[in-house]
Amino acid sequence: MSYAAFSERLATVNDLLNALSILTWDSRTMMPPGGVESRSKQIATLTAAARDTLLADETRKATDAALREVSSLPEDDAKRRCVEQAAHAIAFHSRIPGALQKRRAELKTVANAAWIKARAQSDFSIFQPYLEQVVEVARAYADAIGYEKHPYDALMSIYEPGETAESLTTLFAALRAGIGPVLKAVTAAEQPRADFLERTYPVDRQHAFALKMAALIGYDLNRGRLDNTVHPFEISFTRNDVRITTRFYENYLPPSLFGALHEAGHGIYEQGVDPAYTRTPLATDLVGYYAVGGVSFGAHESQSRLYENHVGRSRAFWRLHFADLQKTFPEALHDVDHETFYRAVNRARPGYIRVEADELTYDFHIMLRTEIEKSLVDGSLAVKDLPEAWNAIIKSELGLVVPNDAKGVLQDIHWSTCQIGTFCNYTIGNVMAAQLMETARKTTPAIQAGLETGDYAPLQSWLAEHVHQHGRRFTRDELLVKSTGRALEPGPYIAYLRGKMADVYGVAV
Ligand code: ZN
Numbered sequence: 001m002s003y004a005a006f007s008e009r010l011a012t013v014n015d016l017l018n019a020l021s022i023l024t025w026d027s028r029t030m031m032p033p034g035g036v037e038s039r040s041k042q043i044a045t046l047t048a049a050a051r052d053t054l055l056a057d058e059t060r061k062a063t064d065a066a067l068r069e070v071s072s073l074p075e076d077d078a079k080r081r082c083v084e085q086a087a088h089a090i091a092f093h094s095r096i097p098g099a100l101q102k103r104r105a106e107l108k109t110v111a112n113a114a115w116i117k118a119r120a121q122s123d124f125s126i127f128q129p130y131l132e133q134v135v136e137v138a139r140a141y142a143d144a145i146g147y148e149k150h151p152y153d154a155l156m157s158i159y160e161p162g163e164t165a166e167s168l169t170t171l172f173a174a175l176r177a178g179i180g181p182v183l184k185a186v187t188a189a190e191q192p193r194a195d196f197l198e199r200t201y202p203v204d205r206q207h208a209f210a211l212k213m214a215a216l217i218g219y220d221l222n223r224g225r226l227d228n229t230v231h232p233f234e235i236s237f238t239r240n241d242v243r244i245t246t247r248f249y250e251n252y253l254p255p256s257l258f259g260a261l262h263e264a265g266h267g268i269y270e271q272g273v274d275p276a277y278t279r280t281p282l283a284t285d286l287v288g289y290y291a292v293g294g295v296s297f298g299a300h301e302s303q304s305r306l307y308e309n310h311v312g313r314s315r316a317f318w319r320l321h322f323a324d325l326q327k328t329f330p331e332a333l334h335d336v337d338h339e340t341f342y343r344a345v346n347r348a349r350p351g352y353i354r355v356e357a358d359e360l361t362y363d364f365h366i367m368l369r370t371e372i373e374k375s376l377v378d379g380s381l382a383v384k385d386l387p388e389a390w391n392a393i394i395k396s397e398l399g400l401v402v403p404n405d406a407k408g409v410l411q412d413i414h415w416s417t418c419q420i421g422t423f424c425n426y427t428i429g430n431v432m433a434a435q436l437m438e439t440a441r442k443t444t445p446a447i448q449a450g451l452e453t454g455d456y457a458p459l460q461s462w463l464a465e466h467v468h469q470h471g472r473r474f475t476r477d478e479l480l481v482k483s484t485g486r487a488l489e490p491g492p493y494i495a496y497l498r499g500k501m502a503d504v505y506g507v508a509v
Contacts, residue, residue, distance in 0.1 A: 003079070006066035009059040010086055011279040016050040017291035018237040025235050025243055029227045044105065050289060054086075055093055063087050081473050082281045089286030096144045104137050108418050115416030122406035124387050131415055132383045135376050138420045142377065152374045155421030158287055159297040160428060162477060165374055168424055171490060172367045175427070178494030183360055185509040186501050187350065192343035199332035203228075203248040203256075209328050210246055210260035213321070217307055218460040219244070219264040220271050231413075232259040234266035234304075236292060238278050242270045253332075254345055258308050265307030268460065269294050272468025282471040293471040295479060297422060301429025302436065303467065309359055309430075310437050310496075311451065311459070315503070318342045320454045346504045350398035352407045360497060361398065363430065368393045369412070369423040377420065432480065434493035436467070439484040 070080040111130040118126035142151035150165040229245040236242040244267045246259035273293035277283045283293040294300035322338035348360035375381035390409040391402045402408035446458040466483035477487040502509045
């Protein structure tokens with residue numbers, strides 16, 4: 001058995017996962033509603049095939065032999081990391097009993113259907129019995145995976161390896177202390193004018209403009225495309241075919257524009273992975289079963305939030321591109337200038353809904369969900385008491401009275417698809433983006449100069465060098481230490497938010 005045999009087995013797994021992604025992309029963009037049932041069977045079959053290939057004797061033997069072959073290589077050598085990640089994934093999946101996996105897969109479909117109904121009727125009691133099962137399955141998963149301190153640690157290790165319930169508590173306390181006073185100052189200040197965002201913006205012109213902006217910041221259209229979906233997403237079938245979607249509202253401009261910049265950020269990451277890693281474990285999430293090159297959910301989110309907020313919501317961006325936007329929508333923007341537009345797309349105010357939250361209040365939505373998930377998983381909060389607990393936190397954190405379950409506890413899809421432990425990735429992405437930007441700006445003056453003149457290449461090459469090209473070779477914190485000199489820390493993010501809000505609102509924060 002040689003390293004070549006190992007590579008061939010893992011390349012097959014990667015091909016299967018890419019094929020799976022194509023079926024998923026199609027089901028969310030093009031597939032007619034009648035295709036749902038047969039598609040879910042095709043997806044289940046391919047997922048099982050990927051699992052069977054990964055856990056087959058032949059793969060285990062090839063991986064064991066390859067482990068011996070790479071053991072003398074330096075600890076962070078790409079080849080060695082490849083084999084170690086495959087070995088880790090094999091051990092991980094071997095620990096999950098087949099019956100539990102089957103139960104989770106089946107539960108996803110029925111729980112999601114119940115959630116859709118419950119949300120439509122704004123009635124938590126419809127979803128409650130299913131959520132009780134989702135929590136039960138999550139606990140069983142945590143037990144199977146194994147953990148030292150908190151069952152939540154095991155669940156997070158799937159999406160954000162290295163992060164724990166304890167580390168999140170520390171991070172969130174720092175964010176709360178840093179962002180809270182800024183939110184207070186901004187809430188008391190006069191809100192910028194934003195009425196024009198709700199005028200008429202023809203969808204075909206929105207699509208053309210969003211695509212132009214995505215390409216401008218570095219998303220390669222020769223290896224990508226932009227489509228229209230209800231929930232925006234990015235998905236890749238190797239670095240050579242990376243697709244993004246956004247959503248369009250005729251009477252509200254921001255979602256298409258910032259959705260496209262956000263997803264383009266994810267896309268630029270995938271397109272920038274070292275070509276040598278294609279079809280290897282360094283471009284395959286073997287634990288989560290995704291064909292993805294980014295190192296963790298949080299690291300991925302750092303790239304999308306960076307392009308959406310640090311680039312797309314900056315004053316320089318709109319000083320440079322507002323004239324083009326105004327030319328595209330002359331009727332809607334005839335009485336607006338770039339400064340007014342910049343302030344409008346950065347206004348901050350507490351709301352009930354996470355996906356509509358601004359930069360300043362977004363993390364409060366994440367902290368609330370993470371606290372609730374932790375309590376559900378360790379049993380300190382019962383599912384039946386969830387709506388009451390949710391509403392109490394929204395009142396104390398954001399000062400709002402939740403009008404109904406649909407606008408409260410039922411708003412997110414995650415729990416209905418058995419995902420518990422993923423919300424923190426959004427906040428980790430925000431923190432990581434600011435940390436990377438702070439170092440990029442300090443060390444490489446061409447980046448700031450480029451952002452001021454509309455040349456986004458220096459930023460992209462810095463990110464490619466320090467983040468994108470490495471794929472899954474290093475851990476998230478290894479990447480951060482190599483590029484910024486330290487592991488994840490919230491200082492640069494708090495400083496960024498404070499500076500931004502002082503600028504937008506013209507008040508001391
Ligand atoms: Zn994202």
